Amino acid sequence: QVQLVESGGGVVQPGKSLRLSCAASEFTFSVYTMHWVRQAPGKGLEWVTLISSDGSKKYYDDSVKGRFTISRDNSKDTLYLHMNNMRTQDTGVYYCAREDLAAVGRAFDYWGQGTLVAVSS
């Protein structure tokens, strides 16, 4: 059964940094494009960033561009999100999601359980 397990969330002060991890198992991680999606408390889903299977292509939402960096280590089956200069608006649950290989037009076929990030002084 495909598993995505996020970790690294916590409380951080504005302007500080945090790194999230997403450990993948039970599928060939290295062939899949991966995404981060977040959800502020009581709000809707917000796409954050994606990275191609080999790490050569990365795209970001404007709200995090220049502050967040997505990366992956295919030898460790792990996805990362490096968050710098964090803002209170970055508070929320962060999900990693796998892109469906079979879908024409991107879709997220598996999601992790999420990790909570709280930016507060």
Add this chain to the structure above:
Amino acid sequence: SYALTQPPSVSVSPGQTATITCSGDKLGDRFVSWYQQNPGQSPLMVISQDTKRPSGIPERFSGSNSGNTATLTISGTQAMDEADYYCQTWDSNTGVFGTGTKVTVL
């Protein structure tokens, strides 16, 4: 930037049909996915590529997309379908989610 608009809430009686709309400029020219999210849980894909139902998703879930509107239809709605639903598409290589719709089964 590209935006997707959904009604905040939809109410439906058990056994009836729930229709959730998702509006965006020329949305029919893009592929749309739909996600179900129960309170405190991760989202679950119920429709991809406008109309495709993943394995394990009940046949009562169906989708369509034309013009400026994509639609998720739940036929014979059950109590277990009460949840938040989000449409999603792509603007170049940037993901866009709809505003979300809470479906209440009365």
